[in-house]
Amino acid sequence: MAVEYELCVKSSTQNLAAIAEFVAERAREAGLDDDSIFDIQIAVDEACTNTIEHAYATRSDQTLRVCCSVQDQEFVIRITDYGTPFDPDSIPEPDLEAPMEERSIGGLGVFFMRRLMDSVEFSTHAYRGNQVVMRKRFVPNDVDSTQ
Amino acid sequence: MNITVTKLKRCDLLKLEGRFDSNTAPELDQAMNDSMDDGVFRIVLDMQDVEYFGSAAIRALVNAYKSCRETTGGDVRLAAVPDRIMHVLELAGIAPLVEIFETPTLAVGSF
Numbered sequence: 106m107a108v109e110y111e112l113c114v115k116s117s118t119q120n121l122a123a124i125a126e127f128v129a130e131r132a133r134e135a136g137l138d139d140d141s142i143f144d145i146q147i148a149v150d151e152a153c154t155n156t157i158e159h160a161y162a163t164r165s166d167q168t169l170r171v172c173c174s175v176q177d178q179e180f181v182i183r184i185t186d187y188g189t190p191f192d193p194d195s196i197p198e199p200d201l202e203a204p205m206e207e208r209s210i211g212g213l214g215v216f217f218m219r220r221l222m223d224s225v226e227f228s229t230h231a232y233r234g235n236q237v238v239m240r241k242r243f244v245p246n247d248v249d250s251t252q
Numbered sequence: 253m254n255i256t257v258t259k260l261k262r263c264d265l266l267k268l269e270g271r272f273d274s275n276t277a278p279e280l281d282q283a284m285n286d287s288m289d290d291g292v293f294r295i296v297l298d299m300q301d302v303e304y305f306g307s308a309a310i311r312a313l314v315n316a317y318k319s320c321r322e323t324t325g326g327d328v329r330l331a332a333v334p335d336r337i338m339h340v341l342e343l344a345g346i347a348p349l350v351e352i353f354e355t356p357t358l359a360v361g362s363f
Contacts, residue, residue, distance in 0.1 A: 118275035201345030213307035
């Protein structure tokens with residue numbers, strides 16, 4: 106049975122560094138390489154920032170739950186909040202070809218999540234809250250070395 | 253996270269260290285605004301010791317870039333960008349638009 110590790114913190118951006126460290130440590134234990142761990146940290150940081158800024162409208166006294174597990178050679182992160190449901194489709198894709206003068210300030214966070222992870226799913230449940238589940242495929246180091 | 257500001261004849265040199273996420277990016281925003289409030293629109297960011305640079309930090313960079321470039325000769329230039337941070341800037345489509353130098357000395361000298 107897959108072991109799931111959970112970190113539960115208040116919805117303050119001051120906790121982003123601790124969340125990043127928690128996720129990196131679990132990913133390192135699972136055998137992911139440093140580049141993949143960095144990608145995961147970015148995706149988790151952006152997802153938690155969206156939760157704090159949109160779902161909780163920057164209220165810092167709410168609950169933010171981050172769970173990590175390994176399932177079928179995928180590192181899986183599930184982030185849960187109990188705020189206003191976040192509609193990722195309401196965020197326009199950033200125009201990466203636009204000159205700097207015309208760059209808008211939004212949309213990069215979700216874009217990073219989708220580019221750096223193998224899958225990103227948003228869902229809303231009446232009792233279980235809002236969840237974003239992100240997956241990153243990997244070959245564990247110990248398996249890799251025996252091939 | 254730490255920002256050390258050195259006021260030079262040609263520009264302000266901001267040495268950035270640590271994580272720049274949505275918690276700490278406002279301090280980067282503030283530091284660059286402080287330079288502009290002083291009338292300095294030529295800014296170099298020394299990125300050598302940056303561990304993380306998220307979308308909030310990129311927004312701060314884009315905003316300062318726009319403001320500085322509105323003045324004659326004004327610009328925000330980057331120096332010593334670590335590979336992983338460069339990857340983030342490339343992903344965001346920022347890397348080709350900002351002048352990036354190997355060392356702070358070269359970046360400062362470019363003004």
